[in-house]
Amino acid sequence: xxxxxxxxxxxxxxxxGRGSREAHDPGAPAAVWRERELLGGEHVDALVxxxxxxxxxxxxxxxxxxxxxxxxxxxxxxxxxELLLAQVRAVAAQRRDAPWVKxxxxxxxxxxxxxxxxxxxxxxxxxxxxxxxxxxxxxxxVTAERVRALAPRCNLEVAIGLESAxxxxxxxxxxxxxxxxxxxxxxxxxxxxxxxxxxxxxLKPPLLTESEAIDxxxxxxxxxxxxxxxxxxxxxxxxQAGTLVDFLGHRGQYEPPWLWSVVEALRxxxxxxxxxxxxxxxxxxxxxxxxxxxxxxxxxxxxxxxERHRLEASPRALDAVEGCGCKDRWRAQLALEGLxxxxxxxxxxxxx
Amino acid sequence: xxxxxRGEGRExxxxxxxxxxxxxxxxxxxxxxxxxxxxxxxxLLLEVRASRLPGDVPGCEAALVPSRAEGPGLLQGESPLVVxxxxxxxxxxxPDAAWAHxxxxxxxxxxxxxADELEGVxxxxxxxxxxxxxxxxxxxxxxxxPPSAGATELVVLGGAACLLGRHxxxxxxxxxxxxxxxxxxxxxxxxxxxxxxxxxxxYMGVDVVDDVxxxxxxxxxxxxxxxxxxxxxxxxxxxxxxxxxxxxAACAREGVLAMRREVALVREAIARGQLRELLEQRVRSEPxxxxxxxxxxxxxxAALERRSPVQRPVRLLATSRDSFHRVEVRAWVDxxxxxxxxxxxxxxxxLLPCSARKPYSSSRTHRAFLSALxxxxxxxAVHEVVLTSPLGMVPRxxxxxxxxxxxxxxxxxxxxxxxxxxxxxxxxxxxxxxxxSAVISHMGPGLPFVENDATVTRTRTGGEGPLDAGALxxxxxxxSSAAALVPRVDRxxxxxxxxxxxxxxxFGPEAGAALLRDAxxxxxxxxxxxxxxxxxxxxxLVPDRGLLSLTLEGAERVATAGRYRVLMDDFELKGNLFAxxxxxxxxxxxxxxxxxxxxxxxxxAVGVARMGAEEMVGSRRGIAVAVRHRRGEA
Numbered sequence: 008x009x010x011x012x013x014x015x016x017x018x019x020x021x022x023x024g025r026g027s028r029e030a031h032d033p034g035a036p037a038a039v040w041r042e043r044e045l046l047g048g049e050h051v052d053a054l055v056x057x058x059x060x061x062x063x064x065x066x067x068x069x070x071x072x073x074x075x076x077x078x079x080x081x082x083x084x085x086x087x088x089e090l091l092l093a094q095v096r097a098v099a100a101q102r103r104d105a106p107w108v109k110x111x112x113x114x115x116x117x118x119x120x121x122x123x124x125x126x127x128x129x130x131x132x133x134x135x136x137x138x139x140x141x142x143x144x145x146x147x148x149v150t151a152e153r154v155r156a157l158a159p160r161c162n163l164e165v166a167i168g169l170e171s172a173x174x175x176x177x178x179x180x181x182x183x184x185x186x187x188x189x190x191x192x193x194x195x196x197x198x199x200x201x202x203x204x205x206x207x208x209x210l211k212p213p214l215l216t217e218s219e220a221i222d223x224x225x226x227x228x229x230x231x232x233x234x235x236x237x238x239x240x241x242x243x244x245x246x247q248a249g250t251l252v253d254f255l256g257h258r259g260q261y262e263p264p265w266l267w268s269v270v271e272a273l274r275x276x277x278x279x280x281x282x283x284x285x286x287x288x289x290x291x292x293x294x295x296x297x298x299x300x301x302x303x304x305x306x307x308x309x310x311x312x313x314e315r316h317r318l319e320a321s322p323r324a325l326d327a328v329e330g331c332g333c334k335d336r337w338r339a340q341l342a343l344e345g346l347x348x349x350x351x352x353x354x355x356x357x358x359x
Numbered sequence: 360x361x362x363x364x365r366g367e368g369r370e371x372x373x374x375x376x377x378x379x380x381x382x383x384x385x386x387x388x389x390x391x392x393x394x395x396x397x398x399x400x401x402x403l404l405l406e407v408r409a410s411r412l413p414g415d416v417p418g419c420e421a422a423l424v425p426s427r428a429e430g431p432g433l434l435q436g437e438s439p440l441v442v443x444x445x446x447x448x449x450x451x452x453x454p455d456a457a458w459a460h461x462x463x464x465x466x467x468x469x470x471x472x473x474a475d476e477l478e479g480v481x482x483x484x485x486x487x488x489x490x491x492x493x494x495x496x497x498x499x500x501x502x503x504x505p506p507s508a509g510a511t512e513l514v515v516l517g518g519a520a521c522l523l524g525r526h527x528x529x530x531x532x533x534x535x536x537x538x539x540x541x542x543x544x545x546x547x548x549x550x551x552x553x554x555x556x557x558x559x560x561x562y563m564g565v566d567v568v569d570d571v572x573x574x575x576x577x578x579x580x581x582x583x584x585x586x587x588x589x590x591x592x593x594x595x596x597x598x599x600x601x602x603x604x605x606x607x608a609a610c611a612r613e614g615v616l617a618m619r620r621e622v623a624l625v626r627e628a629i630a631r632g633q634l635r636e637l638l639e640q641r642v643r644s645e646p647x648x649x650x651x652x653x654x655x656x657x658x659x660x661a662a663l664e665r666r667s668p669v670q671r672p673v674r675l676l677a678t679s680r681d682s683f684h685r686v687e688v689r690a691w692v693d694x695x696x697x698x699x700x701x702x703x704x705x706x707x708x709x710l711l712p713c714s715a716r717k718p719y720s721s722s723r724t725h726r727a728f729l730s731a732l733x734x735x736x737x738x739x740a741v742h743e744v745v746l747t748s749p750l751g752m753v754p755r756x757x758x759x760x761x762x763x764x765x766x767x768x769x770x771x772x773x774x775x776x777x778x779x780x781x782x783x784x785x786x787x788x789x790x791x792x793x794x795x796s797a798v799i800s801h802m803g804p805g806l807p808f809v810e811n812d813a814t815v816t817r818t819r820t821g822g823e824g825p826l827d828a829g830a831l832x833x834x835x836x837x838x839s840s841a842a843a844l845v846p847r848v849d850r851x852x853x854x855x856x857x858x859x860x861x862x863x864x865x866f867g868p869e870a871g872a873a874l875l876r877d878a879x880x881x882x883x884x885x886x887x888x889x890x891x892x893x894x895x896x897x898x899x900l901v902p903d904r905g906l907l908s909l910t911l912e913g914a915e916r917v918a919t920a921g922r923y924r925v926l927m928d929d930f931e932l933k934g935n936l937f938a939x940x941x942x943x944x945x946x947x948x949x950x951x952x953x954x955x956x957x958x959x960x961x962x963x964a965v966g967v968a969r970m971g972a973e974e975m976v977g978s979r980r981g982i983a984v985a986v987r988h989r990r991g992e993a
Contacts, residue, residue: 216446259521332580332601339578342411343571345425345446347550348463348493348517 011182015251016070019078031059034093037080037113039101045285045318046107046138054105056098060121061085063114065145065184072170073182073213076247077113091126099133108134109141117144117153117165127157135161141205142166146185146193154200164237165197166205170212171223172230180212182251187230194234203238206231210243210272210288210299211264213252214349218341220264221272228276228286238285239276243269243299245292266293266301266309267337270325273313277322287317302333362926364943365976376512377543379981382950382970383629384666384686385537385564391512391545394490396440396460401545402561402629404552404622405442405569406615408432412574413604414611416619423569424459431458463515464493493517494536513547513567514540520550520571526651527658530563534659537564542970543978554585554617555644558637559651561625564666568622573614580606582613585621585641632671635687639679649681656684664690665973668761669865670904670951675762678769683749683777687762691750695785698864698871701754701793702856705742706845708793709838710786710800710809712825713747717765718758724825728801731831737842739853744789746802748778752785756857757864759885759905761951774805783808797841801825801834816841855880858887858900858907865906867947870920874898874913889913907953911988914955914965923948924957925968925975925984932956932964936984944972944983956984964989 031037037057044053062081065071071078086094102108110130114121134140143166157163169190170181177183190206197204208227211220228239243264246253255261269288276286290313292298294306301309308329315324379389380400389401405423408415410432417434424431426446433439443459456462490512516536522529533548540546545566552560552568553576560568573583580602602610628634642648655663663686675687682688701708709732714722720729732741743755753763774782786808790798799816800809803825809815818833819825858880863871874889878897882888889898889907897913900906909917918924926943927936936956948954949971956964966986968975975983 259523259525260518330601335602335607336575336579339412339575342409342425343407343550343575345427346407346423346444346569346571347520348444348515 011073011179011251012069012184014070015073015182018251018254019066019070019249031082033059033082033084033086033090034097035059036094036098039098041105042289043318044107045320050318051107051138052103052105053107053109054098054102055109055111056101057111057113058091058094058098058122059086060091060112060114062112062121063145064118064120064148066114069184070182073180073251074209074244074247076250076253079247079249080113088123088125091122092129095126095129095133102134106138107141108137108139110134111143115144115148116142117150118148119153124156131157131160138162139164139203143168146189149193149196151196151199154197154202158201163202164205165200165202166207166240167193167197168207168209169227169231170207170209172227173223176212176215176223180214181209190230191234194231194236198235204231204234204236205238205240206234206236208239208241208276210241210269212244213255213261216344216347216349217264217268217337218344221268221275221341224272225275225279228272229279232280232284232286236284238287239280241269241272241276241286241288243288243290243293245290245295245298247297263297264299265337265340266290266299266306266313267334269293269299269313270309270328273316274322274325277316277325285320287320288313289317301337302331305329305331305333362924362943363946363972363976364926365941377545377978377980379542379970379974379978381630382666382668382974383632383634384562384663386561386625386629386634387564387566388626388629389545389566393440393442393460393512397438399440400626401566402557402622402625403440403545403567404618405547405567406439406618407570407574408434412578412611413608414574414577414615416612416615423571430456461491461513463491491515494539511540511544513545515547515549517549519548523551523572524647526647527654530651530654530659533560533563533565534655534662538662541977542974543980552618553583554614554621555583555641556648556651557585557618557621558625558628558634558641559648561629562634562638563655568618570615570618573618574611577607577611577614580610582610582617584613584617585644587644632668632673633676635682635685636676636678639681642681643679652681653684656681656686656689660684660686660689665949665971667971668950670761670906671765672903673765675766677749677766680775680777682768683775683781685749688749688766691762692781692785694864695752696788698867699754699757699789699792699860700863700868701742701744701789701795702756702853702860703794704846704848704853704856705740706794706796706848707741707838707841708790708795708798709741709743709834710798710802710815711743711745712802713745713753715767715770717763717767719745719753720755720758727826727831728834731835732838735835735838735842737845737847738838739848739850740842740845741838742793742795744786746782746786746806748774748781751781752789754789754860756860757905759902760861760864761905764905772803772805779806779808782806796845797837799834799837799841801830851880854884854887858889861900862889862898862907865953866917866920867922870917870922873916873920874907874909876916906951908967908987909953909955909965911962911965911990914953915962917953918955918957918962921945923952923954925954925972927956927958927963929958932958932986932989935982935986936964936966938970938975938981938983939979941975941983944975946972948972948975954984956986962990 037059039056042053044051066078116122140161141164146167170183171177172187174186194204208224210224224241231239246256252261273288280286290299293310294300300306312325312328377389377391379387381388390398392398403421405421406419408422409425419439421440424443431441441459442461444463492511493515537546547567548565550571553572576583628637642652667686711728714724716722719725745753801818816837819830823830859875862874877892878889879892880887881890885902887900890896896910898907898909901908924945927940928942948968952968954968955962964986965988966984969982969985
């Protein structure tokens with residue numbers, strides 16, 4: 008295997024210390040939590056769960072994406088269909104009355120090698136009454152038939168990670184093993200299959216400067232919206248164990264993005280969204296050294312504004328961010344970092 | 360050791376656009392002309408001209424313009440070298456901006472940390488202009504070959520900013536890039552220079568820097584200065600101050616001016632041969648810089664030594680514990696160990712303390728020592744050796760050489776352990792190499808290797824000063840009684856042996872012995888001349904240089920021993936030998952050495968090397984040998 012994907016493949020298989028592939032209860036989901044969401048103009052509870060499947064086909068075959076550490080959620084032994092069904096039942100038991108259910112795997116819900124049809128049927132059976140049921144899949148596992156097999160029985164939203172609309176970034180930075188064309192084809196199939204489309208867009212995959220990353224995320228959001236996405240979620244990269252991003256970070260060659268960059272990307276992408284479509288962000292590990300952050304003093308305020316923007320779908324929420332001295336520093340970095348001749352990890356306020 | 364020959368690497372293709380004016384170890388000031396650009400001087404500061412940033416200071420020598428700029432954004436009255444950085448854009452940017460003299464490539468190499476595991480990914484990209492090469496170097500010696508492109512004039516150390524604060528990685532990368540660039544190319548380390556580390560970077564041979572760090576820090580409300588670390592550390596600050604644009608612009612201007620002042624100071628220090636002195640002050644602003652200097656001294660001493668001069672007309676200030684390891688000091692110690700043996704007829708060893716005034720014999724204390732020893736019977740059997748720091752040991756007959764006649768240290772009467780250790784090691788070497796019948800110490804207290812040695816006669820056991828009349832009396836008495844027991848040495852023989860010591864130190868044991876064969880002394884000390892018994896002259900000692908200056912006959916002898924030769928191409932030498940005419944050089948040749956210029960198998964001239972062997976064969980510009988005598992001259 009060549010290029011970054013080959014590197015990731017080898018890197019994933021290096022012996023590692025504590026923390027990887029720990030023993031878990033195979034009948035329990037990897038994670039379950041609740042969050043507030045905006046659905047049809049009102050604030051609702053969403054139940055979010057991550058099923059512990061055999062993991063992402065891209066990770067298994069090619070080492071996976073350069074920023075994704077979900078392989079550590081993947082058990083050494085692929086779970087049986089019975090165990091997967093037990094996980095679905097366990098999630099359903101915790102739903103209470105959440106009108107929105109987001110059900111993820113650390114891979115693709117629509118990959119038949121990962122999630123058997125019987126499990127999908129059980130999911131639709133358990134959550135068919137939800138006002139929205141979100142599942143995620145890599146583009147190559149999305150077909151109109153697979154969507155059509157589920158959509159009539161539930162309010163289905165299929166989420167696909169576009170990450171970047173630039174094929175050079177997809178290959179040379181993310182190692183996504185997908186092109187923009189692949190995404191467009193899958194997006195069309197989602198809609199043809201009768202489901203809503205949600206797109207994930209990365210902010211600052213490795214080897215991009217901060218300003219390139221902002222442009223790249225905005226362009227990706229635009230591409231997703233034009234492919235018919237009703238929701239675009241901008242995901243600032245956080246540093247997960249066992250990834251290229253982590254590897255580079257330890258060498259001073261990667262820094263997570265600034266929250267100011269998230270605000271900037273949201274502001275610009277929001278302006279591109281057609282009526283009815285939403286652009287939002289919910290930064291994982293936001294405000295921590297391993298996630299998008301600022302100077303440490305204003306992180307909370309900026310995160311709160313990003314959260315308000317998500318729940319109000321209003322650009323005015325972003326205008327309310329308080330000024331901070333570190334924003335000048337961020338602006339200077341955008342102007343100057345391109346002069347550094349990479350690889351990029353210019354010094355921020357807080358290092359890993 | 361084999362000769363360095365031109366073209367064994369690819370140095371033969373070296374461009375001929377760089378005129379080195381002054382050298383100081385790896386550092387140099389040079390003049391360079393970019394294509395269609397103005398002539399600029401190194402170390403060169405590229406000043407950012409980006410429209411979105413406040414705080415430009417008018418009058419830059421070179422401007423660094425980001426890829427997205429519409430134009431150079433120069434201030435009124437400026438006509439600098441304009442370097443356009445095509446940045447890191449994955450999207451193509453408009454090339455061939457008419458206003459740019461030089462464009463840095465926009466391709467992005469993969470970081471070396473992963474690139475060496477990726478098959479087929481080149482570590483080096485060559486810029487569109489071909490004269491610029493961006494290289495990302497892991498600290499690994501096998502990648503330190505000369506650049507592949509002969510036309511390359513500027514080598515850019517990509518990703519250097521990621522190494523800031525990581526002392527060993529930064530030093531290794533810069534030194535590898537410097538080696539890769541060779542002496543004829545400029546080295547640019549982007550976004551790492553501050554007023555604090557500029558001297559360190561220049562010392563490692565970085566020719567081109569920029570003010571990116573100064574501008575970044577200014578945006579955080581910090582004006583960089585050379586003397587003190589940041590006003591507040593951004594990572595620890597409770598909240599970066601929210602400042603007005605005017606304040607931020609003022610910080611930027613102050614930082615840029617500090618960079619300019621430091622560049623000027625570094626140029627001056629290089630010209631004066633005192634960059635190390637400046638450096639040792641500056642590194643103390645940041646702990647990682649001290650660590651970097653220590654790493655450099657410890658792990659790159661050989662590379663530094665190859666570029667060091669054997670002589671400098673300035674004081675060497677050994678004012679910190681890091682001075683103890685500086686390249687000139689270690690070279691002295693290494694040369695003593697490798698080349699020095701005491702004069703054979705010197706049987707009575709007298710250990711003396713140093714004096715602040717150099718050469719020692721011009722000082723009041725040493726005049727008193729010399730006067731006490733004057734009346735010793737068989738005085739020329741006495742060998743005076745100074746134990747000192749940081750040099751460890753200076754035999755009297757070498758006291759006029761560099762850096763023995765040039766160093767200065769803070770004297771407190773107390774020694775650091777490493778100083779004692781070095782003196783002890785050199786004394787042990789001396790006593791093994793010599794055939795001393797007695798050792799007399801006139802040293803003060805604090806030297807256990809003297810005090811615990813029962814074979815050493817001590818003259819200052821009661822805590823007297825070195826000039827105490829009783830101690831001086833005991834010194835004379837001990838020397839007299841020891842010298843009386845050994846065969847009588849006449850002065851002429853001892854003078855010749857002393858000169859042989861110097862010849863061995865300068866040219867090595869074999870060539871030194873060859874130079875002295877059947878020779879006799881003429882003239883008056885210290886301006887000795889080394890003459891042939893049957894007439895004719897081999898060398899003369901120039902007291903100010905502390906080194907022997909060879910005649911053609913002397914050079915013939917050294918060259919026949921296979922040392923200190925500079926091979927020239929086959930042409931008629933008129934005046935000095937330029938680097939372009941050098942085809943090879945013995946690897947021990949250093950700046951300041953007397954060398955034989957060899958054409959074919961004939962010594963055709965003798966003179967002083969103006970650059971080390973490495974640079975002679977690695978560049979094609981500048982005087983390699985300042986010729987003193989040519990064959991056929993009257």
